[in-house]
Amino acid sequence: MTQLLLFNVFNGLIVGAFYALMALGLSLILNLSGIINFAHGGFLALGAYLAYTLIPWIGFWGALIVAPLLTAALGLVVERVLIRPLYGGDPLYSLLLTFGLAYIFEDLSRLVWGAQGLPFAVPRWLTTPLSSQFFFLTGYRLFMIAIVAVAVGGLFAILGYTRLGMRIRAGTRDLDTVATLGVNTRLLRSLNFGLGIYIAGLAGVLAAGLLGLSPTIGSSLIMPSFVAIIVGGLGSLLGTLLGGLLIGVASGLTAVFLPAAQEAIIYVMMGLVLLARPRGLLGEEGRLH
Amino acid sequence: MCASFVTRRAVVKGGLAAAAAQFPRPFVVTARAADTVKIGLDNPLTGTYAAPGKNELIGCQLALDEINAKGGVLGRMAELISEDSTSGDAGTAVQKARKLIDGDHVDFLLGNVNSALSLAMAQVSNEKGILHIVPGGHTDAVTGASCHWNVFRVCNMTQMEANAVAASLVKEYGKNFYYITPDYAFGHTLEDGMVRAIKALGGTRVGGDLTPLGSTDFSAVLIKAQAANPDVIVFLTQGEDMINALKQAVQFGLQDRIHLAGAQQELEPLEGLPPEARIGTWVMEWYWNQPGVPHVDAFVDAIKKRTGRVPTARNWFGYVSGWTCALAAAKANSLKAVDMAKALQDFHLPPEIALGPNPAFYRAGQNQLMATLFVGNAQAKGEADDDLFKVTKTVAGADAAGTVEDSGCKMTWPA
Numbered sequence: 001m002t003q004l005l006l007f008n009v010f011n012g013l014i015v016g017a018f019y020a021l022m023a024l025g026l027s028l029i030l031n032l033s034g035i036i037n038f039a040h041g042g043f044l045a046l047g048a049y050l051a052y053t054l055i056p057w058i059g060f061w062g063a064l065i066v067a068p069l070l071t072a073a074l075g076l077v078v079e080r081v082l083i084r085p086l087y088g089g090d091p092l093y094s095l096l097l098t099f100g101l102a103y104i105f106e107d108l109s110r111l112v113w114g115a116q117g118l119p120f121a122v123p124r125w126l127t128t129p130l131s132s133q134f135f136f137l138t139g140y141r142l143f144m145i146a147i148v149a150v151a152v153g154g155l156f157a158i159l160g161y162t163r164l165g166m167r168i169r170a171g172t173r174d175l176d177t178v179a180t181l182g183v184n185t186r187l188l189r190s191l192n193f194g195l196g197i198y199i200a201g202l203a204g205v206l207a208a209g210l211l212g213l214s215p216t217i218g219s220s221l222i223m224p225s226f227v228a229i230i231v232g233g234l235g236s237l238l239g240t241l242l243g244g245l246l247i248g249v250a251s252g253l254t255a256v257f258l259p260a261a262q263e264a265i266i267y268v269m270m271g272l273v274l275l276a277r278p279r280g281l282l283g284e285e286g287r288l289h
Numbered sequence: 290m291c292a293s294f295v296t297r298r299a300v301v302k303g304g305l306a307a308a309a310a311q312f313p314r315p316f317v318v319t320a321r322a323a324d325t326v327k328i329g330l331d332n333p334l335t336g337t338y339a340a341p342g343k344n345e346l347i348g349c350q351l352a353l354d355e356i357n358a359k360g361g362v363l364g365r366m367a368e369l370i371s372e373d374s375t376s377g378d379a380g381t382a383v384q385k386a387r388k389l390i391d392g393d394h395v396d397f398l399l400g401n402v403n404s405a406l407s408l409a410m411a412q413v414s415n416e417k418g419i420l421h422i423v424p425g426g427h428t429d430a431v432t433g434a435s436c437h438w439n440v441f442r443v444c445n446m447t448q449m450e451a452n453a454v455a456a457s458l459v460k461e462y463g464k465n466f467y468y469i470t471p472d473y474a475f476g477h478t479l480e481d482g483m484v485r486a487i488k489a490l491g492g493t494r495v496g497g498d499l500t501p502l503g504s505t506d507f508s509a510v511l512i513k514a515q516a517a518n519p520d521v522i523v524f525l526t527q528g529e530d531m532i533n534a535l536k537q538a539v540q541f542g543l544q545d546r547i548h549l550a551g552a553q554q555e556l557e558p559l560e561g562l563p564p565e566a567r568i569g570t571w572v573m574e575w576y577w578n579q580p581g582v583p584h585v586d587a588f589v590d591a592i593k594k595r596t597g598r599v600p601t602a603r604n605w606f607g608y609v610s611g612w613t614c615a616l617a618a619a620k621a622n623s624l625k626a627v628d629m630a631k632a633l634q635d636f637h638l639p640p641e642i643a644l645g646p647n648p649a650f651y652r653a654g655q656n657q658l659m660a661t662l663f664v665g666n667a668q669a670k671g672e673a674d675d676d677l678f679k680v681t682k683t684v685a686g687a688d689a690a691g692t693v694e695d696s697g698c699k700m701t702w703p704a
Binding site for chain 2: 003004007008011012015094106107110114115116117118119120121124127128129132135136138139140164210211212213214215216221248251252255256259260262264
């Protein structure tokens with residue numbers, strides 16, 4: 001039993017790291033622009049489908065690099081055309097817009113790639129367990145963790161040490177002041193949105209290696225990301241990371257005792273956090289009020 | 290100076306209005322005319338079951354084209370009206386069923402892929418007295434405890450699938466079984482059926498887990514399943530859940546230690562799996578590669594012309610459902626639901642519709658189609674493209690179904 005619990009804690013951390021990756025992109029956009037991007041799952045699915053289409057031409061590794069970039073490019077177009085007019089307005093408008101976009105993305109992928117699941121294959125050597133004892137540690141899952149670590153490290157490095165990152169952080173605190181200091185906040189928001197969507201695209205390619213690739217891949221993964229943000233706390237990327245890991249472990253541990261509740265538990269956690277500490281574990285008070 | 294009568298805003302508004310006007314319409318309408326015989330298909334076109342729902346629609350459209358080419362239903366052209374029931378919202382499915390019956394005045398109601406939605410729709414069709422064919426909702430109750438005189442089912446009862454595969458599993462792989470079961474009507478009855486069938490052969494259930502419908506991560510339950518050390522892990526998940534579960538099990542290398550199997554398998558998920566994950570012992574409810582069985586090749590060609598792929602069982606379910614409407618009307622020489630339902634009791638489908646090695650008939654007193662079950666193993670690649678299943682045994686539906694009494698169906702007819 002102890003071994004089973006330990007296995008599930010480790011496994012939960014792996015799953016949680018993936019939730020965290022998706023949630024970080026969402027959190028980035030929410031923090032700076034106040035946009036609750038329900039279409040994040042749609043971008044994730046798009047990243048996965050683009051990778052599927054590109055693999056015969058440039059291989060898995062090429063697709064892993066190119067597909068998220070293409071997704072981010074589309075994200076920039078969507079931001080410029082649809083989202084930008086809604087900045088500064090009631091968050092409800094952008095929520096409704098992105099909610100609609102999520103459906104449009106799902107149906108578009110159904111139209112282009114078909115309703116049926118597609119066989120997304122990753123290099124064979126990645127999909128074998130590393131040891132028969134710890135069979136849940138497959139090459140692919142460790143690879144995912146590595147990518148998540150690099151992406152999170154890279155994101156924190158950009159935010160911490162680059163001019164763009166400093167502006168994003170400053171804008172997250174007070175965008176008006178940043179604007180009066182002469183920073184082009186339109187460009188800042190665009191780049192920030194593109195960065196968030198890049199992460200969604202990357203998460204999409206990784207997810208397709210683990211799950212079936214079908215039009216609903218995004219919508220089935222989006223809710224845990226929102227929960228990760230709420231549990232971790234709005235306004236804190238570190239909180240989002242922590243939130244993702246926590247719900248992954250909680251879901252894994254619940255599966256040992258009551259698998260039917262392994263999804264419900266993350267919402268229970270969200271409810272408890274909202275009751276006991278409405279700002280989330282590391283969140284700032286008063287965000288999005 | 291450059292006066293413009295149409296502003297950009299007006300064009301945009303007009304475009305949006307035109308786009309919006311598309312939505313309330315039925316998804317597909319063919320051969321519309323005033324005196325047509327109308328068949329309403331209320332099946333998922335979005336969500337988890339979009340793929341099987343669409344494939345049933347394609348099969349049904351083929352049937353209607355053939356029916357109309359042969360003179361229609363009682364001399365009138367047949368028209369298909371298709372609505373998206375959603376994959377899991379019973380409220381929408383019921384509302385669409387009422388719309389088809391009360392608004393479009395359909396003569397037949399078809400649907401649903403989802404067992405729970407099939408049951409909900411059956412209540413409506415029974416209340417309205419409309420002949421209702423369930424192409425692919427498997428839970429036993431549809432033609433069991435909740436059977437109705439007007440509701441006929443093409444796909445199998447879950448118990449039939451369990452009975453068909455159980456003997457092969459116990460004989461070849463061992464007696465200890467672990468179940469991964471989707472947590473809704475279909476999964477529950479399928480697991481009950483499997484446990485019953487395997488127990489009768491001396492096998493035991495060493496453990497099992499219910500997983501929420503639409504689960505993405507199966508790693509935690511797979512870790513549990515492996516720890517229980519069974520001979521066979523039985524996957525009762527369907528559609529995308531099946532793809533996710535099998536893909537992850539194979540990445541864990543479980544197939545090297547434990548036999549992976551299940552009851553119902555379909556071509557759609559096998560096509561969605563990478564080759565190395567196309568493994569395990571299963572039951573197919575219809576399979577396209579049936580050497581020597583007459584008329585199958587013609588059906589395969591007809592579907593290939595429409596989709597570019599070989600037909601799946603879902604295509605066949607839709608095809609049989611469409612044809613059942615025409616055949617029932619022809620035999621009863623009436624469009625009255627009671628007359629047609631009576632005409633369908635023990636009605637044998639002609640071989641060009643049955644498309645299997647055994648006779649296919651609607652068993653009287655239960656309205657359940659008895660066709661053929663195909664037991665075998667999934668394979669990475671077969672003789673032809675899309676030949677992803679190796680049939681090792683065929684079982685006549687009637688041999689796997691038990692008796693009408695076993696099913697729990699107590700049919701009452703309108704006075």
